[in-house]
Amino acid sequence: MATPSMEDYLERIYKLIDEKGYARVSDIAEGLEVHPSSVTKMIQKLDKDNYLIYEKYRGLMLTPKGKKMGKRLVDRHQLLENFLTTIGVQEDNIYKDVEGIEHHLSWDSITCIETLLEYFRREPSRMDELMNVRKDLEADN
Amino acid sequence: MATPSMEDYLERIYKLIDEKGYARVSDIAEGLEVHPSSVTKMIQKLDKDNYLIYEKYRGLMLTPKGKKMGKRLVDRHQLLENFLTTIGVQEDNIYKDVEGIEHHLSWDSITCIETLLEYFRREPSRMDELMNVRKDLEADN
DNA sequence: TGCTTGGTGTAGCCATTGCTTTATTTCCCC
DNA sequence: GGGGAAATAAAGCAATGGCTACACCAAGCA
Numbered sequence: 001m002a003t004p005s006m007e008d009y010l011e012r013i014y015k016l017i018d019e020k021g022y023a024r025v026s027d028i029a030e031g032l033e034v035h036p037s038s039v040t041k042m043i044q045k046l047d048k049d050n051y052l053i054y055e056k057y058r059g060l061m062l063t064p065k066g067k068k069m070g071k072r073l074v075d076r077h078q079l080l081e082n083f084l085t086t087i088g089v090q091e092d093n094i095y096k097d098v099e100g101i102e103h104h105l106s107w108d109s110i111t112c113i114e115t116l117l118e119y120f121r122r123e124p125s126r127m128d129e130l131m132n133v134r135k136d137l138e139a140d141n
Numbered sequence: 142m143a144t145p146s147m148e149d150y151l152e153r154i155y156k157l158i159d160e161k162g163y164a165r166v167s168d169i170a171e172g173l174e175v176h177p178s179s180v181t182k183m184i185q186k187l188d189k190d191n192y193l194i195y196e197k198y199r200g201l202m203l204t205p206k207g208k209k210m211g212k213r214l215v216d217r218h219q220l221l222e223n224f225l226t227t228i229g230v231q232e233d234n235i236y237k238d239v240e241g242i243e244h245h246l247s248w249d250s251i252t253c254i255e256t257l258l259e260y261f262r263r264e265p266s267r268m269d270e271l272m273n274v275r276k277d278l279e280a281d282n
Numbered sequence: 283t284g285c286t287t288g289g290t291g292t293a294g295c296c297a298t299t300g301c302t303t304t305a306t307t308t309c310c311c312c
Numbered sequence: 313g314g315g316g317a318a319a320t321a322a323a324g325c326a327a328t329g330g331c332t333a334c335a336c337c338a339a340g341c342a
Contacts, residue, residue, distance in 0.1 A: 003298095003299075003300090004299090005299070005300065024318085024319095025318070025319060025320090026317095026318065026319085034300085034301065034302090035301070035302060035303085036318075036319065036320085037301085037302075037303080037304095037319085037320070037321080037322095038300070038301055038302075039319090040319065040320050040321085041300085041301090041320090041321090042300085044320095056307095056308085056319080056320070057307085057308055057309060057318085057319060057320080058309095084250060084253070087253040087254065087256070087257050088253045088256070089247070089249050089250045089253050090249050093247040093249045093250060096247070097245065097246050097247050097250050100242070100244075100245025100246070101241070101242040101245045101246060103241075104238065104241025104242045104245070105238050105241070105242060106230070106234040106237070106238050108230050108231050108234045109225060109228075109230045109234060109238050112225070112228040112229045112230050112275075113228065114278075115228070115229070115271065115274055115275045115278055116228050116271065118274050118278060119270065119271050119274045122274065126267075129260065130256065130257065130260050133256055133259050133260045133263065134253075134256045137255075137256055137259060144327090144328070144329090145328090146328070146329065146330095165289080165290095166289075166290060166291090167288090167289065167290085175329085175330065175331090176330075176331060176332085177289075177290065177291085178290085178291075178292080178293095178330090178331075178332080178333095179329070179330055179331075180290090181290065181291055181292085182291090182292090182329085182330090183329085185291095197290080197291070197337085198289085198290060198291080198336090198337055198338070
């Protein structure tokens, strides 16, 4: 299984390839705010675990396994952002919270949160009702 | 600020005191599945950070700060368990997931999840509707 | 009283995870 | 072919927390 940091790298790589068609060491490093040498090292680890195929100085390609996992990770991240937004968490807390929890939820939990979001999406008035509850609770203090 | 591990200890200690009136090193160690020496070390750290007052061989007492934080941590844990249960996560995933995310959510997020739970509590039929969404989504596959 | 014993405390060590620094290598393009 | 940007290798460091081994205290019993 992948460590949290491996997931961060894989997520970033998937996104870069998705957006620009390729993922360079320096882009990955910049995105994650680490030094290039850290990226090289992690890429080698990801290669060893068959998430990607890596050729020194030549670049990398995600394997099917890597693509699949990358997509899941990116989707998961997005889902969690949507979830926190939906329930009313402040913008400035969302990124850090997602960053913190995304690596620690089972896919079962992810699926359930997905369902919950769909629940609110289907009937937007439900969010209004949620906000009413919020106002009630705030009034209690 | 407290590290994840410090929070685990504080949570455990608060619970022990709440249930038995005191918290012995060996009980804490057993609860967290670590060796007693690790507990002593952490207790000293918690003392240094004013979460508790510690006297060698004599036991410990939570300070007001420690009590307040301990209660928050225990409540937070419970809240997250309830949340995952409510949205339909399987029993066997809940503990590990909560264990994983509890240290990584802002109090803003916690409050919002609290509101969400209250939303379902007020009108239990909402959970039925949530389960209907779930069935729909499952049928799609 | 004094000894035994179980619970505690101390010190030093180890593992994991990642990151940095520094020095070197490779590629690409002029 | 040479220069510079990018990438890599090697070594080391820092934070976190856990463990082992051994020393120590204190309560209860003989």
